[in-house]
Each structure stands twice: as structure tokens, then as C-alpha cells.
Amino acid sequence: MPYKVAFISLGCAKNLVNTEQMMALCRAAGHTVTGEAAGADVAVLNTCGFIESAKSEAIDSILELGELKKAGRLKKLLVAGCLSQRYPEDIRTELPEVDGMLGTGSYTDVVSAVEKLMAGERPEYFGDIHRTYEDGERLVTTPPYTAYLKIAEGCSNGCAFCIIPKLRGRYRSRSMEALLEEARGLAASGVKELIVIAQDITRYGLDLKPETSLARLVEELCRLEFHWIRLHYLYPEAITDELIQVIAGQPKVLHYLDIPIQHCNDGILKAMRRRNTRAELERLFARLRAAMPDVVIRTSLICGLPGEGEAEFEELCAFLREQRLQRVGVFQFSPEEGTLAAAMEHQVDGETAARRVELVVDLQSRIMDEYNEERLGTVMEVLCEGFDSTEGCYAGRTYADSVDIDGRVLFTAAGLVPAGEFVKVRITGVSDGDLTGEIEE
Secondary structure, eight states: OOOEEEEEEOSOHHHHHHHHHHHHHHHHTTOEEESOOTTEEEEEEEEOOSSHHHHHHHHHHHHHHHHHHHTTSEEEEEEEEHHHHHOHHHHHHHOTTOOEEEOTTOGGGHHHHHHHHHTTOOOEEOOOTTSOOOOSOOOOOSOTTEEEEEOEEOOOOOOTTOOHHHHHOSOEEOOHHHHHHHHHHHHHTTOOEEEEEOSOGGGTTTTSSSOOOHHHHHHHHTTSSOSEEEEEOOOGGGOOHHHHHHHHHOTTEEEEEEOOOBOOOHHHHHHTTOSOOHHHHHHHHHHHHHHOTTOEEEEEEEEOOTTOOHHHHHHHHHHHHHHOOSEEEEEEOOOOTTSTGGGOSSOOOHHHHHHHHHHHHHHHHHHHHHHHHHHTTOEEEEEEEEEETTTTEEEEEOTTOOTTTSOOEEEEOSSOOOTTOEEEEEEEEEETTEEEEEEOO
16 A cells, blocks of 8 residues: 655765655655655654754754644654664653664665555664665755765764764775666656765765776766866875866866864864874965865864863964865764763863853854955856845855855846856955855846
8 A cells, every 4th residue: 555755864964865765665665755745655764863952953853743643644754864773772762752763774764664664563674784775766955956866874983973884884985886776767868967875975985896086987977978077075184186186187076175174283183083184284275275276165163072172272263374274164063972072081071161152163164254255256157046035136056165165146137047058257345254246148
């Protein structure tokens, strides 16, 4: 019997790809797939369990869906992903709203779980997190002009603050053949911006036989009909000269690089079990800028790791003022149980860590404002994402703006501009961190 199955995806784009795979499996089994939980037979909540704020969001979502069940507007709730992988016993005892669970090794068991739920059972699937199936169909939920390509699963880097290897397993690359087949399908469907993702894309192919590399994969992707190819999560110590040459030399690859460095102080980097020093980071950024003068570097930082005193924090601020990275996401250290950092001495109190986050945000907003001011008067290529009725104009993104992360360009045009079209926009102003402009006819 076909059922109506609603999917809600929390957390990162990598999680979204798993949700899209589960949606395709349910649709192939004859079930109706929706994004609206009210009125569904089963809601599948794919959760993130990475840090405290993500866990809170997942629990709030479970409670909201529980209210729908109480009101008779939803029959069953299946919780999938990192939260169920990390806290199965807590979910069983503390969240009676949940009727079944899928761990991160069992996304492909979704159809069986849905059908068992509707037969009155309480299915729980926790397969091997080191051997998940990453190929197969997806029901792409992003706008038709943008899609993600997840090239690997898991992580073997072992950073002291991170729980992901315990939730997602060791690093394993998908085969080049499977990736190119999926990418060809995305290109044929009209995708113009391909966003290449994994926990760490720089180590792609090093675990395969015969070994390959991200540089070779990107060269192959550039042969397909994409207009933009965007690279997410390049670990600094694994960025090779070959990769820099490919990024600089292939016009489809955007000069926007997401390189999570987490800190710049050598002692903190060592405590984090990162594989680079401040001097190495500085040399890398200099190489990237020499190869691509227009490169936009995005990074992630953690404030408040155990052992970070005022001197280490001030060094981080000085580094940011000196390097002027255009895009920075800053997070307060979250002592996650099961990680090395949670057990370290010299924990920084939460108030101090939160104040440091605010100071970095203020510092970085000034750097971003200066970057935006430098765009005034220039003409930039913009991917139109449609008409924004609240702003009364069109909205889109430049190469310097990744989807759902960075700013936008708000622009006017004399005629109709369809979503997914690339246009040239003359930048004339700045509004709340967004650029404003008018289309160049």
C-alpha cells in the first residue's frame, strides 16, 4: 500500500544529499513524497548531531512533529541521521514521540522502516557506518539551476573537537565513474551551478585503487555543461600545486575557496590535532592569491578551545586583520562528549568564549564591508535566483557568495530575468551586507 512520506532535512548540505537519496528510494517504492509533515503518514526527520545548537534544533523539531501526531495530523515519526546515530538510547527513553530510527549507516533502509512503522512495528536500523551506499538516485530538492555533488563520505582527519568520524565513519571516496555519471545527469537536467561537497574534498581519491585526485575529478567535471563549479571544504594541508593550477586555469571553477582553518595559533592548532602551522597557512594564502588575484577565501574558526588565552585570541584577531579573508564563519567551542577536546584541561568559560565570538564577528563584518565597498562601480556576473517581492527587485549571487551562506546582490532590471539566468550587474551600493546594483543592458 502506498503511503504519504514527508521529509525534513536539518544540518548541512551533505545531510541534504542523504535526504534526497531517501526520497528517491521511497518514490521508487511507490510512496508519495512531500516536504509537508501535516497530513502525512510518516515524517522522516534527518537530523544533525554535530554540536549543541544542532542537537537542540533536532530535538525541537522532534517535539513539533510530536505535537502534529497528538493532533492526529501525522501518524508516525522516523528519526534518521546523526542524532539517532549518536544518542539512540536517549531517544528511546526521553523522546516517546519517536516511533523508529535510522542510523547514518542505514539510509537505504528507509523504505523498509516506513513500511514497518505503518504495520505497527518500531523499526531501528543501525548499519555499518564505514560501509554506506553512496550511489543511486536522488530526488534533487535545490532550485533547478543549483545542485550538490557529494564526492565522499566520512572523515579520517581526527580533529580533537569533532565527533563526525564517530558518526559518519572513516573517509571513503565515491568512484570517479559514479560521480561523473551523476554529474552528467545533473547537467542534463539543467543544473548550472555544481557545488562539490564532502567533509574534506581535498583527500578525494587517495583511498581508491588506482589512486586519483580532486584535481583530476575537477578537470573531468569541467568537460560537462556546468557554468559554475564551486568547491566546499578544502583542508589547507592537502591543497596541492596541481589543484591550484586546475582551479586557476579552468574558467568554470569559481575562485571561491572554502578552507576551514579553525585557528592560527600554533599551540591551539596542535591541540586541535590540525596538520598545519600559522606560517604554512600564510604561505598557502599567498600562493592562492598569486595564482588567482580575485580569489575569495572563506573559512571557519573556533573561539574558546581549551587553552585559548587572551594572547592566543589576540593573535587570531591580528591574523584576520592582516589576512583580510572575505568570508568567515565563527563558532563558539562546544565540548562534545566523546571528543578529545571535551576532556582537555584549561576549559574556557562559556561567557568568555561567547564574547570572543562577538569580537571576531565585529572585526570580520568591517573586513566584509571593505570588500563590498571595493566592488562599487564594478560589473559582476550574477546568478539570478528570482524576484524578491519584499525587496521589490531581483536577487542573486556572485562567485563570491555560496548558497545559503553568504550575501546576495539585489538588482533592478528593465525586463524579466528568469531564475537560473546569469546576468551582468553593475554594483552601485551596499545594503545590510548585501550588494545592490542594476543590470547592464
